[in-house]
Amino acid sequence: MRPLRAAAIVVALALLVPMLTSGPARAEEHTDEIKGLAFNPDQLSVRAGDAVTWVNHDSDKHHLQGDGFESKDLPNNSTFTVQFPEPGEIAYHCTIHTYMEGKVVVLNPDGSTPPSTAGEPEAPPAPSTTTSSTNPPGPLDGVPATPPPPVPAPKR
Ligand SMILES: [Cu+2]
Numbered sequence: 001m002r003p004l005r006a007a008a009i010v011v012a013l014a015l016l017v018p019m020l021t022s023g024p025a026r027a028e029e030h031t032d033e034i035k036g037l038a039f040n041p042d043q044l045s046v047r048a049g050d051a052v053t054w055v056n057h058d059s060d061k062h063h064l065q066g067d068g069f070e071s072k073d074l075p076n077n078s079t080f081t082v083q084f085p086e087p088g089e090i091a092y093h094c095t096i097h098t099y100m101e102g103k104v105v106v107l108n109p110d111g112s113t114p115p116s117t118a119g120e121p122e123a124p125p126a127p128s129t130t131t132s133s134t135n136p137p138g139p140l141d142g143v144p145a146t147p148p149p150p151v152p153a154p155k156r
Contacts, residue, residue: 027083031055032102034062034074039102048109051083062100066092087114 027049033040034056044052056062056074064071064080067090071080084090084106094100108114 027051029053034058034100037097037100039100042102043105044102045105045107046084047107047111048087049083049085050106051081052104053079053081055079061096063095064092065095066090066104 028047028051030044030046030050030052032044032052032054034054035058037058037060039054046052054064054071054074056076056078059076061073061075062071063073066082069082069092073096074080084104087106087108090104090106092102092104106114
């Protein structure tokens with residue numbers, strides 16, 4: 001029984017160590033397969049700092065281009081890796097097969113969705129100052145807008 005117990009402790013430690021050492025800076029590698037003239041998956045969620053590697057399984061060459069990056073021609077079985085340090089949504093496509101489109105959603109390092117990608121951009125809020133033509137500022141009808149006569153300074 002002793003070897004089993006020792007093994008159990010080793011397993012427990014092996015589970016514990018990654019929990020202690022993991023932090024927000026731990027980058028992950030993601031793989032996106034190019035198969036059948038399509039990206040699989042065509043939308044990938046990663047965290048800021050993660051990297052995505054595309055692998056071309058097609059006999060056709062592909063050539064990826066996206067916001068801020070571009071590959072070379074990728075023949076069969078070649079790979080292309082991009083690191084995404086900033087949160088945001090990065091659309092990309094194949095310049096050879098322009099109908100091949102994909103998107104990488106880069107979340108915050110803690111996995112939360114950055115505000116700028118939470119949805120469609122909303123219309124800017126209405127200005128807080130409102131103008132009304134029915135009640136213009138000014139003197140009331142019939143009342144002259146003359147200032148009151150100056151009050152003489154009190155004398156001693
Ligand atoms: Cu292509």
